[in-house]
Amino acid sequence: MSGECKTDSRLEKLLRSGKFAVTGECGPPRGADPEVIRKKCALLKDKADAFNITDNQTSVVRMSSISSAVIMMQQGLEPVMQMVCRDRNRIAIQSDILGGAALGIKNMLCLSGDHQKFGDHPQAKNVFDLDSIQLIQTVRRMRDEGKFLGGEEIKGVPRLFIGAAENPFADPFEIRVPRLAKKVAAGVEFIQTQCIFNLKKFGEWMKGVVDRGLHEKVFILGGVTPFKSFGMARYMAKNVPGMDVPDELLQRMKDTPKEQQADEGIKIAVETIQQLKEMPGISGVHIMAIEWEEKVGEIAEKAGLLPRPTV
Amino acid sequence: MVVGERKPFEEIMKMLEGHKKVMVLGCGGCVTVCLTGGQDAVRVLSSQIRMARDKDGNPIEIIEKTVERQCDPEYVDQVQEIVPDVDAVLSMACGAGVQFMAERYTKTPLYPALNTTFVGGSVKEGYYVERCQTCGECKLAYTGGICPIARCSKSLLNGPCGGSTKGKCEIDPNVDCGWQLILDRLRDLDQMDRYEQILEIADWRTSRDGGPRKMIREDFQR
Known part of the structure; x- marks a missing residue:
């Protein structure tokens, strides 16, 4: 992988210098109070290298990803601006990319977006003018060729480190490596995977990735989510599409006394990270502690990932 | 074919409020195939409307008619003797048919009895799915x-x-x-x-994003 950075992203610098990267996640509030983000930032600061700001995740209306990212930067943390194709056409997408870059955002994650059916506005019209792969192509073109999709030249190109997600656990499994290859061909530079609970299946996917040499073309960060309780584990196993929670993990959470389940969830997350650290082709981890930001530091600490290196 | 689904009866009754004589106009095209807007559907809906209005002590006169297609001026013309004689027309065609009627008969209110749902086909009788x-x-x-x-x-x-x-x-x-x-x-x-x-x-210009679409066969224009 090239050691030469294309942006001023700290995350990019770390990854290109061969360091094991850690990213976290911060969900914006359902309101206009910036304090909510500042509080989360205080919990997350120095616990990871960069932090995703979700873009109306699960199609529930929240403060915008761009504005939340700006508040985060004011607190001295590096955001990864998530952007979904569900809510914007190519005009709004390119405009928000310019705006985000102008405000100092250095990383972007290109996503299709959950269907609006899951959210609080299922009546909404969706857009999907582009899909996630085409969104990757769009940012690459804007940054590297200095051109809009319409062909006109951009004055002041947006210098963003370009990421995407991939879910090795969704079906059909046989195209999940080829799908990553498509994202790589589109120009993605880092990947954060769906939450990994089934390490065996993830290992099979990674083997396919390494066999094709894709890990030499894109930095792969394994997704890790701690269970807060057996209830949450069961919910994720049964109700979240594309999530693979093996029975033995469910049983392990179930067999743990209720008051110790949160600790057990963290223990599982730490064990997962330790295994990921040993896995060929893995460049880092993405810790998604959903509405449990205070635990990111504890997980990173226990997994031996702190303090974070400076670049 | 274009698939349509009948609107809720209450909604149809609301559209007809204040009208004493209407024509319920079926279409012999796609909506006949999907069993929602053809001759049989006209008969059933007309009876339902009459019964409901009789029950309310507010009877309505209904002329039942079905033309070959409502998306074709030639067939739409076939009801020109009837339209001036009614307060309103309740069309059981798809949205295209309703509009061809409305464009042809500018002085008479035109109401849709169907929701036009999608372009698709029938996998079996009475079971329709979207494809395009x-x-x-x-x-x-x-x-x-x-x-x-x-x-x-x-x-x-x-x-x-x-x-x-x-x-x-x-x-x-x-x-x-x-x-x-x-x-x-x-x-x-x-x-x-x-x-x-x-x-x-x-390039979505070919879709509705490019504005209302036309398809013109130049060799047929004279």
Whole structure:
């Protein structure tokens, strides 16, 4: 992988210098109070290298990803601006990319977006003018060729480190490596995977990735989510599409006394990270502690990932 | 064909409030095939309306009529003797038929009795499914004859998304994942290599995004 950075992203610098990267996640509030983000930032600061700001995740209306990212930067943390194709056409997408870059955002994650059916506005019209792969192509073109999709030249190109997600656990499994290859061909530079609970299946996917040499073309960060309780584990196993929670993990959470389940969830997350650290082709981890930001530091600490290196 | 579904009866009754004499006009085209807007449907709906209005002590006179197609001026003209004689027309055609009627008969209120739902076909009698979103730039050659725009809930040209589970879509376990269908078919055709070709960003000008569309056969214009 090239050691030469294309942006001023700290995350990019770390990854290109061969360091094991850690990213976290911060969900914006359902309101206009910036304090909510500042509080989360205080919990997350120095616990990871960069932090995703979700873009109306699960199609529930929240403060915008761009504005939340700006508040985060004011607190001295590096955001990864998530952007979904569900809510914007190519005009709004390119405009928000310019705006985000102008405000100092250095990383972007290109996503299709959950269907609006899951959210609080299922009546909404969706857009999907582009899909996630085409969104990757769009940012690459804007940054590297200095051109809009319409062909006109951009004055002041947006210098963003370009990421995407991939879910090795969704079906059909046989195209999940080829799908990553498509994202790589589109120009993605880092990947954060769906939450990994089934390490065996993830290992099979990674083997396919390494066999094709894709890990030499894109930095792969394994997704890790701690269970807060057996209830949450069961919910994720049964109700979240594309999530693979093996029975033995469910049983392990179930067999743990209720008051110790949160600790057990963290223990599982730490064990997962330790295994990921040993896995060929893995460049880092993405810790998604959903509405449990205070635990990111504890997980990173226990997994031996702190303090974070400076670049 | 264009598939339509009858509107709720209460909504239809509300549209007819204040009218004493109406024509319920069926269409012999697509909506006859999907059993919602043809001659039989006209008879059933007219009876229902009469009964409901009689029950309210507010009777209504209904003329029942069905033409070959309401999306064709030639057939729409066939009711020119009747229209001036009624307060309103309740059309059981698709949205195109209702509008051809409204454009032809400018002095008479035109009401739709159906919701036009989609372009599709019948997998068996009384069971209709969507197959086309009329994007105006057919991509079926690249996707094994299965349309990603109509069959994927997110119209992803480079799917499937991360929500595809056991062949089903994340929005509903009763909805097939369009991309699973595409991949199954590509495998059957021994064309799996096509999957890795990135489908280009679409030009939606051919779809309704380019404004109302026309198709003109110049050789027929005189």
